[in-house]
Amino acid sequence: MAKALAMISGGLDSILAAKLIKEQGIDVLGVCFRSYFFSEESAIKMAKQIDIPLLVVDFSPEHLELVKNPKHGRGKNMNPCIDCHAMMMNYAGKLLEEHNADFIITGEVLNQRPMSQNRQALNIVKKESGFADKILRPLCAKNMDPTEMELSGLVDRERLLNITGRSRKPQMELAAKWGITEYPSPAGGCKLTEPNYALRLKDLLTFKEAVEEDELSLLRYGRHFRTEDNNKIIVARTQEEGEAIKSLIHKKYYSFHTTDFSGALVLLEGNGTENDIHLAARIAARYSKGREKAELKVKYGIYGQKLENIIVVEPITDKELEKYMISIK
Known part of the structure; x- marks a missing residue:
């Protein structure tokens, strides 16, 4: 059976992405990150709603150093989202072999956040993660070039989505369909924002x-x-x-x-x-x-x-x- 590591932020998008891949009969292990600025509390609750195990990775010291001097700058406040996402994906990529997993999935949505989720930013994150060919974004996959996982048939591209923009309506409809009723607001979770x-x-x-x-x-x-x-x-x-x-x-x-x-x-x-x-x-x-x-x-x-x-x-x-x-x- 194919296996994916799902990066679970604790928000709705990441858990929907994990569920979407789980629905294809792929084994999913959630991975969330703990730092001085966010915890795993919400991720634990979200993972339980779709019945997937969750691995917590504490990268607090390394993340603090990134926050001090991010290569790609910060968002509106002190949030270095592009660098942070790339660091998380690098950590997840290094876990692939250990957990006998084939690829990484994230809940990112094209153009949902104007600075950190535009096409250029998403490509930077993939490249700098060091595992570009192992990253799949199920919620907006049809708006992106097909990945190795889709081309090889490991993942059915036709069952992926083409969500784009800042509207939350498609995600909320999907959550209702799957009985995911408790989830935080998009802005919550990270103190840096x-x-x-x-x-x-x-x-x-x-x-x-x-x-x-x-x-x-x-x-x-x-x-x-x-x-x-x-x-x-x-x-x-x-x-x-x-x-x-x-x-x-x-x-x-x-x-x-x-x-x-x-x-x-x-x-x-x-x-x-x-x-x-x-x-x-x-x-x-x-x-x-x-x-x-x-x-x-x-x-x-x-x-x-x-x-x-x-x-x-x-x-x-x-x-x-x-x-x-x-x-x-």
Whole structure:
């Protein structure tokens, strides 16, 4: 029996492509990727809906290096989709022999995404994967030149599709036909496509060459500010966020709390310069219940230790705050 490795992103298109090939009596093994910016959670759920096994490949360190310096640039945010897809296909190609598989399938659709799924981009991905003659895109195959798998009769080209463009109607109709009822929105899944996360990541990589996984996870929570001395201040928006942030703190941070009013968790990363401490204290005052007061006492010190230092500050104004905030205005 012929066998295919199906690249499962966790979205609808990739699972439809896998199902389309499975319907031809071909054995299908799903392959999904885990990185610092996306997980296998959705892929696991999708693979179960069409009853195929799923292999999870963690390529986090290599993917981070690609994100820092992608050969073919980025999309609207920090997403290097062309380079990312080529890297995934290269990984999948190297798994063919190990899993006794004949070819790779993906859920890409011609012209669905103007930058990363136009004809030129799809050809670049195939070429740079290193396994160009082993890649089949079942959903749009009839819009492309026949592959080796189709020409040899391994795959019946007549049973493949000619979907093109950004409309989701053909995919949704196919999903309904096959009873695939739960699937995420097309935009979900990758943190690199989220504007605020991407902006925070760009800021982080500007000031740090070597970053750790916890630092990347921290970008998901709270409000982030960059000080004039190039250190980071993080403010939790909710108690739940505060707990998530605390679980990711594994190095030296300064903590700030108003002495007479409750307030948000405020942390300063870095060397704790005089200017940074003053700014963080003013931010802590702003995000406390005493924000309307002219001046507030703020205690501070190393996070996890007793806060023994006291500073009296004026709460920072929202207009001043905009100068430091790392987010889409």
